[in-house]
Amino acid sequence: MRDTIDRANDLAQQEIDNILVKRQTVFVGESAINCLECGDPIPEKRRQLLQGCKLCVDCQQIKERLTK
Template sequence: MTDIYDQAAEIEDMHRRIALENQAARTAGMAAVSAYECEECGEPIPEARRQAVPGCRCCVDCQQIEEHKQRLMA
């Protein structure tokens, strides 16, 4: 019988694989269009960030906050 830790590891692997596949699909051909304004705070997203991170939706500060929240939930 598989224990709960093995099941959790399998689920984590599945989520990681899905996230990587989604990221690859978003960046395929670099066709993703970046937002001009942050979806969180409404501030303009600098052109350098828009070019460096195709498809970005948030400014650097809001992206860092979002990533911090995700790490806390993991």
């Protein structure tokens, strides 16, 4: 039977994992003109606001869902 400390450790590890995933989505460098996954154009506004983005909104959302 799991005790309170085990559950607390699991929650702490889950929080650390979530932080690491969020840190992976930080964009640096020059943005791609077309999405590296699907090839669709990345809107100019997105490229300006998120310098270094490489994925369109749809592909970025899929990536984030898969890494949760």
